[in-house]
Amino acid sequence: MIRFLLKGLLRDKSRSLIPLIVVTIGVMLAVFAHGYINGIMVDMIEQTAKLTTGHVKVMTKAYADNIDQVPNDLAIMNVNEIKEELEETFPDMKWAIRIKFGGLIDVPDENGETKSQGPAMGIGMDLLSGNSVEAQRLNLQKTLVRGSVPAAPGEILISEDFSQKLKVNPGEEVTLIGSTMNGGMAIFNFRVAGTLRFGNTGLDRGSVIADLKDVQAALDMNNAAGEILGFFKYGYYDDETAAPVIAKFNEDFADNKGDFDPVMLRLRDQEGLNLFVDLAKSMGSIIIIVFMVAMSLVLWNAGLLGGLRRYGEIGIRLAIGEEKGHVYRTMLSESLMIGIAGTIVGTAIGLGLSWLMQTYGLDISEFTKNATTAVMMPNVIKSRITHADFYIGFIPGVLSTLLGTMLSGVGIYKRETAQLFKELEA
């Protein structure tokens, strides 16, 4: 029976070609869109992870409770030892010590008095020790607008917009005024090494990046830091990978539950990212539904047209005694075959396009150069092929062909046997 139907489909191209093209294009778009949107969302999550949240983050409990205030007086003490311990316990992860701080950046005039100043948020990270990958992690070299990445102690990076507002250029001196971790006044001179653009409105308004040791000296935080960020060595953030890390950490580190004991938070538990992570996860379902509805409508229409064209054929089949149900089922079987064939072809093409997009990406840095957005956007947009891309097309591809045929094939049951011969004579 299957061979018979297959022969019919192959010999009568008008019966199979349009539905096959529709399914192929639809599935190709669905697979490509899934990989593309997944890529963008994952990249945005990864950008945020690299800059602020890590895949997991270790802080003191008191610091985590007041994290919005960046309370460095509640920072982790003996941070180097804790980092070493983390490296031993989780050898598959990379750890980075960070200090976030707020303060005022003051630019002196020729007499050393205030020429201009503005509030800033800063990050202290390891830029100068030989084995650090922090500069590469944040792609600092590529985001530079003027000057260079800090290469010596006492150098600082400042956001381009902020530097223009303060009228300060690379090579000039600025003073950071903030609070030490003991609550004292922190006043520290830096030389501007370069300016950079984050592509994020808030960060571009007033951000600075300096070497960890300089920030520790400025804020009187010897061997102390607000945060230790953890990154999965292989792959991207996902809840399933983070769960055993959190469990192991709680088992080994946070047994006292005191205010200054370390706690670990996953990326999704920080900065309201849970919604974004969930949205990224449900992107597959959203795309399946959208494409299934769209393709069903098109295939329903194609089925109706096919039904009109095959009006005579179905009439003869009914007239010679074939049951309506049997005719309906054979048409569904034909659709199933077209759906599977179209899905295989569409998935293959979609995966091919996604692979190109994943390998080469789309460089949008020229478009975002002068634009500022509310979210962290990567410079190169890339697709991300996941195992879901290999089967995601089958759901809209097969279901929509079946649904389209089921809707259009209802007409078979409306044919009246008594009228068939009259219709055929005509």
Added chain:
Amino acid sequence: MKKLFFIPIIFLSLGVSAQSADEIIDRVDRNMSSDNRVFESTMTIHGRRSSRTMTSKSYSVGDKKSFTEYLSPAREQGTKMLKLENQLWIYSPSTDRIIQISGHMLRQSVMGSDLSYEDMMEDRKLTEVYNAEVAGSEEFDKRQCWVLELTAKVEDVAYARRKMWIDKERYIPLKEELYAKSGQLLKRSILSNVERVEGRWFPTTIVYKDMLKQGDGTEFKITGIKFDQEIPDYIFTKAALKQ
């Protein structure tokens, strides 16, 4: 007829109350304000992890000029602050910079304490800035006090409303609550160790608590104070900051 009889009494009592409140804050001003003064103080900031004490020497003339030099601890030693009118400069010896503090930075904490730069700069007489009303009487710290409600009559004031507990005998505030325009309690201060200094009562210990901040507050102790001293004019210049 009875109603008509009560109306003048109500107006009379309101008038007496307003006049009394003005008299009270005027007498408070006479105790707390002076033409000039020189004092040494310690400021202990009680954080969640530890406490920190710093000492300083301050000079002030009226409510327009003041100069403070931090004497200890080592990290803050030599840091100086100069206030002229409504401008504030800080000198840090480690950077050899004179930095002007302005705008929203004035609301930041001074040395991590519960006091803001704005609090430090506000030295105007209460009568110039607030309308007062007596809200009642209460005992506080075993002293009979008037409870005064103060409402700002000028725009450029850090706290739109204050509530003060004034010692009825010595005309010294013993407790103060500072509110934002929205009605939110921002700061509370408790004044104690009231001493007779050069013919006036003066509280020598003040515990400030920023209600929006964690920690046990900041204890400010005056270890020595002299009023109506001759203070050389050069003290209140930017040149003095670097000396």
